[in-house]
Amino acid sequence: MLMIHASLRRLGLARSCHGAGGAELLLDVLDAAVGPGGTLMATLGAFYPMDWVNLRPEAERGALLAGSAAFDWRKAPAQPDVGWLGEAFRRRAGTVESDNPSGRFGARGARARWLMADQPWHDYYGPGSPLQKLCESGGRLLRLGASPDTATALHYAEYLAEIPAKRRTRWDYLIAGPEGPEHVWIECLDDAEGIVRLPGEDYFARILKAYLALGRHREGPVGAARAELIDAADLVAFGTKWMERCLR
Template sequence: MSLQPLGLAVSALAEDLRSLGVSAGDVLMVHASLRAIGPVEGGADALLDALDRVVGRDGTLLMILGAEIVHDFVNHLPEAERPALLADAPPFDAVTAPVLPEVGYFAEAFRRRPGTLVNDNPSGRFGARGRHAQDLLQDAPWHDYYGPGSPLERFCRMGGRVLRLGASPDTTTVLHFAEYLADVPEKRRVRRHYVCRGADGPEIRVIECVDDEHGIVDWPGEDYFATILREYRATGRVRQGRVGQAQSELIDGADLVLFGADWMTRHFGPRHY
């Protein structure tokens, strides 16, 4: 009796990626659901092998990682209470901290992959690998880590494309850059406190940014990132296909950001108010 293969091989995934439009030298921001892609022989590592193979030595892969930090709960409490609760907290370690669970197992496999670089921001932690990895992450801003000068802006300036492999429609991280570009009055902002490694030991550091957790304004109904993506798809500027079993998309990052910023300005901006 012959054994059935465990799932898609690297070569089949690579062929699907090429058919979608991924090519050598691409700068890609990847959002992937392994469950949506279906059984893969080798799991997350095989998908990474396929991505590395298709973009080649001149290509670059970028992912948002976030971080699982045991003391992050304090950022949902009043600021005055935070220092006392953080007094004995272990410091955030950018190299070893697991990714946010909601980001997914594939992002954790990406973080652990030899050759992947990570930046040290506990809220805006990215991982990148390939030719332009250091250019994307080096000296990234501490505050407003999705805004001007961020890895997201650098990605757009490099002509980066967003690769969505069965990902949820509300997980298109590049649209956080659009939140900074949109002409919207009184965007909601937050301050977060973390224990980080300092020159003289653990220290509490503060991050200030627009509210990337709950949105820059209150918006009823579905996540507005999902609405923006759906309306952008309707313009016909999204390349679509399947990678494995996953409905997948390849999108020009800068074009999506400009569309998103315009959408937010029209719906949240001065005329809206």
């Protein structure tokens, strides 16, 4: 079971293969690599045109959303910041998506439906999430030229870390309900700004660099970038201890 983080640009696929074509080429290779008995997973998110509302005070959001088009995250494109690969993964035949507009994942392969099933509505990266399932199933992270702060599994570590006064947030949506548009919200740890404000470099990047320095992963060149293969549970355990030590 592999969770994929990749930069097409650093792999040399964005320009040479026109973005989406490069993503499809990479997915062809990954599908072949894991074979019919393997499973691939990726972060998708969901592009929400009204997401600016979530920058406003919570008390104002219902009125600001009123009259907007109902949001169907099941059909929404992947978040732009996950790049061409996320949208290509989402659209690829056989991909199964989790049912959460804020923390949507995609999976392909033998255990995809199990991995995506029953994701919590609130605290979607915490216990019961696809991230927990990935860790407890011996899953690994495959980072292909990804930036140092890209390691979604560390959001699960944020839930495990015993830290006082973790920052929380709320995401509001207007979705299509059985009786018409419905204002709903999701509450979770602050996975946008961090559970603790820490000056300087993003703490995910700090954790990942410290972990890689231990040499417990495998790495090598791929295309124009570096590939890193990391045990997800080991990284999460390391990240949990790091947070408990450094984020208090």
